[in-house]
Amino acid sequence: MARHGQSQTDPNTVSFAERMARSPAFQSLFQDGMALVEEAAAYLDGPGRQESKILPRGPALAYATESMRLTTRLMQLASWLLLQRAVNEGEMSRAQAATEKHKVKLTRQEQATAPEAFGELPQRLRDLIARSVALQDRVMRLDALLYGAAPVAVPSIAPSAIESQLQLLRRAFQPQPA
16 A cells, blocks of 8 residues: 555655645635635526626526536536545545546537637636636646546537537527528
8 A cells, every 4th residue: 555645556656646636726716616615616506607697698608508518518527526525634535536437527628619719708707617627737737647547638529418509509599581
């Protein structure tokens, strides 16, 4: 069994990534991530909901798309952070976390909304999106260090269930020919 801060594979090698995952820097990352989840939820359930109601059709669709992507991204990040905290607190091993981690998709998403439509979204939503992407970048770097996989986004060949729903929404909100 490896001692605290040492690699699981070689007991004489100190793993920088594991030390970092147990450090105050991880605690800060965890607290930042959970605070961002709470802030986004409060915004989307309160002021964001009101702001979205007054948007024209195109920006309203962009709002729905981007808020759903924000929520998905933050839930994946929260899941990853909770797994790492469980490892740090001895509730599961790093190997168990690696097995569970396959359920957490840490892929960088490209912006789904055209830049001009994105610019019409409420500033607070755009700020939350930017902060969530920055947090995702930090988590993906730590994940790559801990689990040895390079963080890459692989485009899927078949559209996901979410993408299919987004396409239906786009079609439903497109102006109909007169």
